[in-house]
Amino acid sequence: MKKFVIAVAASAISIGSAYAASVKNNDTNAQTLVVTEGSTKTQLQVGAGETVEFCSGGCFVTFPNGDREALTGGETVEMTGGKISIK
Amino acid sequence: MIFRMIRQFVSMIVAVMLLAAVVPYASAQQAPDAVPDVESAVVAEQRPAIDAVKKQISNYDQQKLKADTDATLADLRLNLEGTSKKLLDIGVSFRPRITEINARLDQLGPPPPQGQPPEAQIVTDERIRLTTEKAEINAVLGETEDLLIQVNRMIDAIGEARRELFTNTLSQRVDINYSLGSEIVTAYGQELQTMNRLVSSWWRFVVTFKWQSMLAATFFAGIAALVLLIGGRRTIGHLYFRDPGIEAPSYLSRLAVAFWSTLMRSLTVIVFLATTYLFLGYFNVMRPDIASLIYMLFCVIGIVFFVHALAQAVICPGAPNWRLVRVAPRPGRILMVLITATATITGLDYIADTINQIAASALSLTVAKSLFATVLVGLLIIAMAFLKPLEDAESGATKPWPRAMRIFLFTIGLVPIIAAFFGYIGLARFVSQQIIINGAVLVTMYLGFLTARAVSDENALAGTKLGQAIQKRFGLDETTMDQLGLVASIVINVFVVILGIPVILLLWGFQWSEMSAWFLTIATGFQIGSFNISLIAIATGVLLFALFYFFTRWFQGWLDTRVMARGKLDSGVRNSIRTAVGYLGLGVAAVIGVSAAGINLSSLALVAGGLSLGIGFGMQAIVSNFVSGLILLAERPFKVGDWIETGGVGGIVKKISVRATEVETFQRQSLIIPNSSFINGSVGNWTHRNKLGRVDIAIGVSHKVDPRRVHDLLMEIARSHPLVLKNPEPFVAFSAILDSTMQFEVRVHLADLSNSGSVQNDVRFAIIDRFSEEGIEIPYPQRDVNLHLEDADSIVELLTKRVRDELAADGKKFKQ
Numbered sequence: 001m002k003k004f005v006i007a008v009a010a011s012a013i014s015i016g017s018a019y020a021a022s023v024k025n026n027d028t029n030a031q032t033l034v035v036t037e038g039s040t041k042t043q044l045q046v047g048a049g050e051t052v053e054f055c056s057g058g059c060f061v062t063f064p065n066g067d068r069e070a071l072t073g074g075e076t077v078e079m080t081g082g083k084i085s086i087k
Numbered sequence: 088m089i090f091r092m093i094r095q096f097v098s099m100i101v102a103v104m105l106l107a108a109v110v111p112y113a114s115a116q117q118a119p120d121a122v123p124d125v126e127s128a129v130v131a132e133q134r135p136a137i138d139a140v141k142k143q144i145s146n147y148d149q150q151k152l153k154a155d156t157d158a159t160l161a162d163l164r165l166n167l168e169g170t171s172k173k174l175l176d177i178g179v180s181f182r183p184r185i186t187e188i189n190a191r192l193d194q195l196g197p198p199p200p201q202g203q204p205p206e207a208q209i210v211t212d213e214r215i216r217l218t219t220e221k222a223e224i225n226a227v228l229g230e231t232e233d234l235l236i237q238v239n240r241m242i243d244a245i246g247e248a249r250r251e252l253f254t255n256t257l258s259q260r261v262d263i264n265y266s267l268g269s270e271i272v273t274a275y276g277q278e279l280q281t282m283n284r285l286v287s288s289w290w291r292f293v294v295t296f297k298w299q300s301m302l303a304a305t306f307f308a309g310i311a312a313l314v315l316l317i318g319g320r321r322t323i324g325h326l327y328f329r330d331p332g333i334e335a336p337s338y339l340s341r342l343a344v345a346f347w348s349t350l351m352r353s354l355t356v357i358v359f360l361a362t363t364y365l366f367l368g369y370f371n372v373m374r375p376d377i378a379s380l381i382y383m384l385f386c387v388i389g390i391v392f393f394v395h396a397l398a399q400a401v402i403c404p405g406a407p408n409w410r411l412v413r414v415a416p417r418p419g420r421i422l423m424v425l426i427t428a429t430a431t432i433t434g435l436d437y438i439a440d441t442i443n444q445i446a447a448s449a450l451s452l453t454v455a456k457s458l459f460a461t462v463l464v465g466l467l468i469i470a471m472a473f474l475k476p477l478e479d480a481e482s483g484a485t486k487p488w489p490r491a492m493r494i495f496l497f498t499i500g501l502v503p504i505i506a507a508f509f510g511y512i513g514l515a516r517f518v519s520q521q522i523i524i525n526g527a528v529l530v531t532m533y534l535g536f537l538t539a540r541a542v543s544d545e546n547a548l549a550g551t552k553l554g555q556a557i558q559k560r561f562g563l564d565e566t567t568m569d570q571l572g573l574v575a576s577i578v579i580n581v582f583v584v585i586l587g588i589p590v591i592l593l594l595w596g597f598q599w600s601e602m603s604a605w606f607l608t609i610a611t612g613f614q615i616g617s618f619n620i621s622l623i624a625i626a627t628g629v630l631l632f633a634l635f636y637f638f639t640r641w642f643q644g645w646l647d648t649r650v651m652a653r654g655k656l657d658s659g660v661r662n663s664i665r666t667a668v669g670y671l672g673l674g675v676a677a678v679i680g681v682s683a684a685g686i687n688l689s690s691l692a693l694v695a696g697g698l699s700l701g702i703g704f705g706m707q708a709i710v711s712n713f714v715s716g717l718i719l720l721a722e723r724p725f726k727v728g729d730w731i732e733t734g735g736v737g738g739i740v741k742k743i744s745v746r747a748t749e750v751e752t753f754q755r756q757s758l759i760i761p762n763s764s765f766i767n768g769s770v771g772n773w774t775h776r777n778k779l780g781r782v783d784i785a786i787g788v789s790h791k792v793d794p795r796r797v798h799d800l801l802m803e804i805a806r807s808h809p810l811v812l813k814n815p816e817p818f819v820a821f822s823a824i825l826d827s828t829m830q831f832e833v834r835v836h837l838a839d840l841s842n843s844g845s846v847q848n849d850v851r852f853a854i855i856d857r858f859s860e861e862g863i864e865i866p867y868p869q870r871d872v873n874l875h876l877e878d879a880d881s882i883v884e885l886l887t888k889r890v891r892d893e894l895a896a897d898g899k900k901f902k903q
Contacts, residue, residue, distance in 0.1 A: 020607075036232050036235065036236060038239045038243075039236055039239035039240040039242070039243050040236075041236070056604065056607055057604075058171075058172070058175040059175075060175075060178060060228065060231070060232040060235060066225065067185065067189075067221075067225065068224075068225050068228040068229060068232070069178075069182060069185065069228075070175055070177075070178020070179045070181070070182070070228065070231070071179075072175055072176075072179055083189070083193070084189075086182065086186070
């Protein structure tokens, strides 16, 4: 019984993984991203110190410093001092 | 004065601002002179892919304009979704280079401000080159982004177009009248002619040039099917043989037989058709129009055969004890025919569609064919509704469908017929197709639920071969197998729902993307009030809790058996540490689980703070026991296995928990004693530090014996017993001189007090044996009685007289 439960647990863990991308603003002022998801461009406000989930099925993002990036969903973006790091 | 100062200040700020604006401008001005026009390697690499996608998009755009059926639009949508994914991939492929450039730019630092010493030219050059490349990549990314928007707009437009097409199809009305009839007759004649011409010209071609290939194709296909049929029967035939000798086969074995028989029978036919088709294609026997006709024909034959095989396996009119649903044999046979007929008619409808396409027939013919097919399907369903297929479990009599089911069947049978006669052929066809396909899915789901129920039955799993294999492999017992069966049944239920509902939604025209989005929302979190519920988080929490709990258990066992046992730790300490680790692990697992489930612990703390007063009063006893339990674990006044006495009861400690301690009396009664009573009251522990203890055996002897001799004898007996300790040495106490006895007490020390019973027995037996050998008496209580009489002489006289009389009487008797 124990072995069975462990097997089920292990397989369930392998299924569950992150889907949406998230962006964290480490700066003291709010930042605005332009997110192109589906057929629309939207502006995404990220307040100081906030973490926002977005882009569940892949998107293009334009960051406040003018950099553009394509995300497939599942990435973690951090904005620190106007610099972008994607993991 | 103040104004002047302000003016100076403002002019200063303006100057600084101007300077700041000019500096980047100046460096930007420098750029074109200094840097050669390099194209980024990544851009050059991705350029062809982007151009290809661009071309593809314009291609799709034209296809979209031409597309007129739902299937083409759906295909196009799929293609476009693929393209959008490709565009994202292209976008992502720039990321490593951008990261590289950013990192390098960071290393180079910003250009030195005005007034500072200038940096080396090579640094300036590199910075400018990197910035240019980045700008270039950004531009290309922008282009890709625009393309993605375009593609996604097209996807939206296709969705719109499909909806419109669907509404048009459903709302279109055809006037059914006399002129339509004559039109149909003409069109039918024409179509017959066209098809005749097409088929006969193809057939002439085959007979003249390709007859060998045709024969070979059929031959090979036949052989393949035969191999499968005979080989299948030889190898796994026992799996789907319905043994008439078995009175009541279990549901699972019935299900297995149904599954294998359906699979093998339909696989044979499908293999035959598929190989025939492949070989015909391989030998170039078919023309495109004939190929599509044959393809459709084969598909329909395959599906109809499958439906027939499935219906037969489920209803099983030939062998009623092997059926999966309680349908009586005779109506079952009719039901099977009706189901197969429904599938056949729907299939023929599809074939007719293909023929109409090939022969480019008039619309009226399509209308007539759809009318015919839908009305027939409707009539067949109504016929099914009239059947009395169900069998009563006790009497075996047949009875009709349940009322709700009958009404439902009538309704769905009548809807396409009525719609068709009012001229809404599109609607009628849609409804009848939906009924058949959804019906098939629902019946399959129902079988799945039945399976789940069968698996959860007692000993159902253990009875199957798979269950027996599992049982043997993992060495499980009956109860575990039963629980496993329950788990399997839940898993099957969930599986059926998870598979079945999306299939039905897909058939109703929902898109995968929509469904996956819903699923994601449900799984990753939705808000109720201010509370965020996320199934994934909850599942993760439960899983983490379970994992950590099992880990704790494992760690506990490892610590106990591997570390502490080898460290020769006292069993009491071991037990305390074991218990403490267990509770600690449980607590940590609970906290981890709760926080992983996304429940904010601080909000719980708020509630706990509010309730703590009430809970404190309400759970006073429990808390006191709990704390006492902790003290017991730390202080260890007794351990598991100790012989304790408290509150008038004694026994062996079996388990120390945090709230209560389990003590087993010598009559094997389990006492659950709250821990606080150990802390508040006194506890006697016979085996606290060691198991050493004294046993007293009392014995009384007669006054006639020499007490010293008795003392020596008793000492000898006590010393001679092997379990009696030599040190402290046994002691015989001459404890009392009573009326009838001299009281002795043999006091012996034992190393293990648990032997006291047997030692006492042995010593007492030895005493009795020895005393009887030595003639020492163990007296009854003795009394000396003194009589004080007033007139003793008269009593003596009376007695003498009476004796004399009696003697005289005896003498008389004797003489006689």
